[in-house]
Amino acid sequence: MSEPKLLCRNVWKLFGPRAAETLRALGTSATPDRLRAAGLVTAVRGVDLAVGEGEIFVIMGLSGSGKSTLVRCLSRLVEPTAGEIIFHRQNLLAATEVEMIALRRHKMGMVFQHFALLPHMTVLQNVCFPLEVQGMARAAREETARRMIALVGLEGREESFPRQLSGGQQQRVGIARSLAADPELWFLDEPFSALDPLIRREMQDEFIRLQSVLRKTIVFITHDFDEAIRLADRIAIMKDGAVVQAGTPEEIVLHPATDYVRAFTAAVPRAKVVRVATVMAPPEGPAPAARIAGRATVAEAAPLFAGDVQAVAVTDGAGRVTGHLHRQAVIDLMLAG
Amino acid sequence: MSARPAPVTRRRPAPALWLLALRLLALWLPALAAFAALLTWGKPLAPWAFDWPDLLTPPVDRWISDFVRWLLNKATFGLFTFREATRALAAVVDAPYQIVRGLLTEGFGAWPPLSWPPLSWLGVIALVALIGHRAGGGRLAALVAGCFGFIAVFGKWTSAMVTLASILIAVPIGIAGGLLLGLAAYRWRWLARAITPVLDLMQTIPVFAYLVPILILFGFGPVAAILATVIYAMPPMTRITLLALARVPGEVRDLGRMVGCTRAQLTWRVMVPSAREGLMVGVNQVIMLSLNMVIIASMIGAGGLGFDVLAALRRLDFGGGLEAGFAIVALAVALDRLSQAAARPRADARRRPYLWAALATLLLAGVLAWLVPAAQNYPRGWQLSTGTFWNEVVRWINVNYFGTLEAIKTTLLLNVLIPIKRFLLGLPWLGVAALLALAGWRLGGWRLALLTWTLTSLIAMVDLWAEAMTTLYLCGISVVIAMLIGLPIGVAAAERDGLWRVVRVVIDTLQTLPSFVYLMPAVMLFRVGDFTAMLAVVAYAVAPAIRYTALGLQGVDPALVEAGRAMGCTRWQILTRIKLRLALPEILLGLNQTIMFALSMLVITALVGTRDLGQEVYIALTNANAGRGLVAGLCVAFIAIIADRLIGAAARQARARLGLEGAA
Ligand SMILES: Nc1ncnc2c1ncn2[C@@H]1O[C@H](COP(=O)(O)OP(=O)(O)O)[C@@H](O)[C@H]1O
Numbered sequence A: 001m002s003e004p005k006l007l008c009r010n011v012w013k014l015f016g017p018r019a020a021e022t023l024r025a026l027g028t029s030a031t032p033d034r035l036r037a038a039g040l041v042t043a044v045r046g047v048d049l050a051v052g053e054g055e056i057f058v059i060m061g062l063s064g065s066g067k068s069t070l071v072r073c074l075s076r077l078v079e080p081t082a083g084e085i086i087f088h089r090q091n092l093l094a095a096t097e098v099e100m101i102a103l104r105r106h107k108m109g110m111v112f113q114h115f116a117l118l119p120h121m122t123v124l125q126n127v128c129f130p131l132e133v134q135g136m137a138r139a140a141r142e143e144t145a146r147r148m149i150a151l152v153g154l155e156g157r158e159e160s161f162p163r164q165l166s167g168g169q170q171q172r173v174g175i176a177r178s179l180a181a182d183p184e185l186w187f188l189d190e191p192f193s194a195l196d197p198l199i200r201r202e203m204q205d206e207f208i209r210l211q212s213v214l215r216k217t218i219v220f221i222t223h224d225f226d227e228a229i230r231l232a233d234r235i236a237i238m239k240d241g242a243v244v245q246a247g248t249p250e251e252i253v254l255h256p257a258t259d260y261v262r263a264f265t266a267a268v269p270r271a272k273v274v275r276v277a278t279v280m281a282p283p284e285g286p287a288p289a290a291r292i293a294g295r296a297t298v299a300e301a302a303p304l305f306a307g308d309v310q311a312v313a314v315t316d317g318a319g320r321v322t323g324h325l326h327r328q329a330v331i332d333l334m335l336a337g
Numbered sequence B: 001m002s003a004r005p006a007p008v009t010r011r012r013p014a015p016a017l018w019l020l021a022l023r024l025l026a027l028w029l030p031a032l033a034a035f036a037a038l039l040t041w042g043k044p045l046a047p048w049a050f051d052w053p054d055l056l057t058p059p060v061d062r063w064i065s066d067f068v069r070w071l072l073n074k075a076t077f078g079l080f081t082f083r084e085a086t087r088a089l090a091a092v093v094d095a096p097y098q099i100v101r102g103l104l105t106e107g108f109g110a111w112p113p114l115s116w117p118p119l120s121w122l123g124v125i126a127l128v129a130l131i132g133h134r135a136g137g138g139r140l141a142a143l144v145a146g147c148f149g150f151i152a153v154f155g156k157w158t159s160a161m162v163t164l165a166s167i168l169i170a171v172p173i174g175i176a177g178g179l180l181l182g183l184a185a186y187r188w189r190w191l192a193r194a195i196t197p198v199l200d201l202m203q204t205i206p207v208f209a210y211l212v213p214i215l216i217l218f219g220f221g222p223v224a225a226i227l228a229t230v231i232y233a234m235p236p237m238t239r240i241t242l243l244a245l246a247r248v249p250g251e252v253r254d255l256g257r258m259v260g261c262t263r264a265q266l267t268w269r270v271m272v273p274s275a276r277e278g279l280m281v282g283v284n285q286v287i288m289l290s291l292n293m294v295i296i297a298s299m300i301g302a303g304g305l306g307f308d309v310l311a312a313l314r315r316l317d318f319g320g321g322l323e324a325g326f327a328i329v330a331l332a333v334a335l336d337r338l339s340q341a342a343a344r345p346r347a348d349a350r351r352r353p354y355l356w357a358a359l360a361t362l363l364l365a366g367v368l369a370w371l372v373p374a375a376q377n378y379p380r381g382w383q384l385s386t387g388t389f390w391n392e393v394v395r396w397i398n399v400n401y402f403g404t405l406e407a408i409k410t411t412l413l414l415n416v417l418i419p420i421k422r423f424l425l426g427l428p429w430l431g432v433a434a435l436l437a438l439a440g441w442r443l444g445g446w447r448l449a450l451l452t453w454t455l456t457s458l459i460a461m462v463d464l465w466a467e468a469m470t471t472l473y474l475c476g477i478s479v480v481i482a483m484l485i486g487l488p489i490g491v492a493a494a495e496r497d498g499l500w501r502v503v504r505v506v507i508d509t510l511q512t513l514p515s516f517v518y519l520m521p522a523v524m525l526f527r528v529g530d531f532t533a534m535l536a537v538v539a540y541a542v543a544p545a546i547r548y549t550a551l552g553l554q555g556v557d558p559a560l561v562e563a564g565r566a567m568g569c570t571r572w573q574i575l576t577r578i579k580l581r582l583a584l585p586e587i588l589l590g591l592n593q594t595i596m597f598a599l600s601m602l603v604i605t606a607l608v609g610t611r612d613l614g615q616e617v618y619i620a621l622t623n624a625n626a627g628r629g630l631v632a633g634l635c636v637a638f639i640a641i642i643a644d645r646l647i648g649a650a651a652r653q654a655r656a657r658l659g660l661e662g663a664a
């Protein structure tokens, strides 16, 4: 990975009176128990992260583990108690309020769990709102907004009010709005958690489609491990404010760092995570007819073996054959659970 | 008897309750014994425990009066004096008032070639109907037009327009001021902490009390009346603004900051519009409270309908008073429904066609009024009056039922009211303060104990103990009766949807009536005195008793009722053992509201000759004695605060015992 787009070093967030002084006084001996004794709530505890350009970085953790607080620290909606947040080599914690407003207007977008649509505005006005705040002329902002609304598949609903839409449609509006200013960094705080399972699935597909077009740098929050596996390039797992493990879905499922992580990964079928490139053999013998990309999962490759196919050619991003995937390897992995 | 519940479920709560009762007795028995001892033998030993020595009474009223005089004559802010500041404020309020008043009643210019007539009655009715149509469709338009038509038909047009003019000035000032104060308090926590007790006091102190200082500072006239109305109607707006802003989801606030709003954009583009529904409740409150003030404000020069009511009451012309009262009600109903409809979001209604329609209406009405005089001023010949009818009704009732009414009144007075009054007047302030402090300590700890003790002794110290006890007696009896009426109605309505719908319409309407309206029928039938005051207070205070009981019972978790039914409880057992017990916190809140309503009405009943704190305030008003009025007014506020804090603490305790803390 080249230089990370967003870097966060030893970020802390404590809620309560005189948080910074207390943390400085305790130094390295700052455990949650001691902090609680000082009347402080520990929401984020010494988090280090690096998010690469164009990457979907998922932060996964149970409710109350500090995900929302962490993602709000990244845009300084919540003021971190200590640490460094570096975006484009600029330290955000040193930025003035005016600089932060400019950054949020032009470089960052956010999607919220409960949509956070403004009830008194139509869909079009909601999507226009970030541009209106910037002072963009009406014609220009409406043109952009209409494009965004079309992008999320809501043409024809421009004049509806949020309360007239279903949950899934409302979140589409939220997504369109967060993209209106064409941000580089896209934060999504549990965007699909308030939706029904079927709709959630549909929205995840929609999200994957959008990202294949947009190539944003994404921080995506979820409490659903399956969702994390499905969407992530890399995952950080949070517990009690700290990151317990960070890595690709494959690394996490194959090598869980702690029992806590293992409890999540145990139920995940390996074939859904392990990439074809990981289990392929070197390209020996005659080239098979069927081909598959190396970054596809084994589960995605399985249908190609229907009938009596024994091997499939594996290609890299440039279309070169880098190895062969054999029927036996697929079966072994699937039987392993 | 039908099926009994299983013995296990019956016996379970018994020991706990029994123990609780014992513990209560252990605490209260000695306290009450000491109290009784003080009552029986204390008087010769410690007369100061009954009547605070006059020598030690601080002349607070004189200090306040001196202070107001100093403000008026000497105070200065350097560049300008206090008096100049009040004059400037008065001028700022007066200018728009004169314009609106000119538009609605007097027209502009004194001499015919240069004069311009006011809006004609037809024009105003058409205009309000248009506003009604935009806010709530055809039915609302008809209702509003009907209300204004009613006013015209009964010959109250000019008075009503004078009243409307001052409402139209007071309401926007109250809304804007309350909103801005609320926004400031939301932004600066310390301001919120500082104004909360002031708001509490403002809502419990009777209006009469601050009429006097306003009268002294601004003189008799519409401006003073408008300012008094604003002071009365603004606190709920501030409070509701704070609540509504706090209720905006955190995510919406985050959204505003995330898209890069400046502070002003965040406030006016995100927070205020998102809090709109809550804020509109505040707007409605300001309107209703302003209308509630109409009659009181006319005591310091508002004129209009309030003046008509007051004048009729003084002439003992019940019919006339009632008619003017009806006109106020018509105005209240129209404005209430309009503001409620405006609160509901409507997607479709567009502004422009209405603007054109309004202009066209005005033009048409103007031309019509110019051509036909009857279209300008509602002709006298078309007016109806029911005044004589009502006077006849009262005469008829008095001729035929005088004996019965008199017998009811005398019996109740002799057997209930007077004995209770005697008993309360004989109580030593020391004992009462101690008992209240004990109750405060049990319910809310030593802080509450200290508060109740201090406030009670303060009342005794300023030598208003007898008046306070009279207030307590009238208020107490009225509240008990209101609860005795309200509880069964609330219980019955909670179980039957159809009945509840009817009851709700009735109590909603009752609450839109200005409090004076309750006084009139009572005076008509029973003339002046404590009994009349009590009737009016009960009528005014019964609405919250019903409402909170019904809402509390309806809010009980249906799963618990199901469980009770599964255990074989009878309906009666479900009601008494499950529903009423779980609804207790809510019912206590209802009791609290009933007391507040009763106290605010009680002050007004001073007009019918009670001898309580309200009378004290009222006398101060007629003598323009700022100190006396404020001190007595503060005593009423103290009583209200003591009741409010004790009941609030009891409700909290009940809620904690029922494990409902999170739900509250
Ligand atoms: N404004 C706040 N004040 C005090 N505590 C807070 C505040 N916001 C969050 N917390 C606490 O921080 C912890 C993490 O919360 P949050 O970041 O919302 O978790 P998540 O989004 O993972 O559910 C929780 O214990 C929560 O109670």
Ligand SMILES: [Mg+2]
Binding pocket: A067, A068, A069, A190
């Ligand atoms: Mg969260």
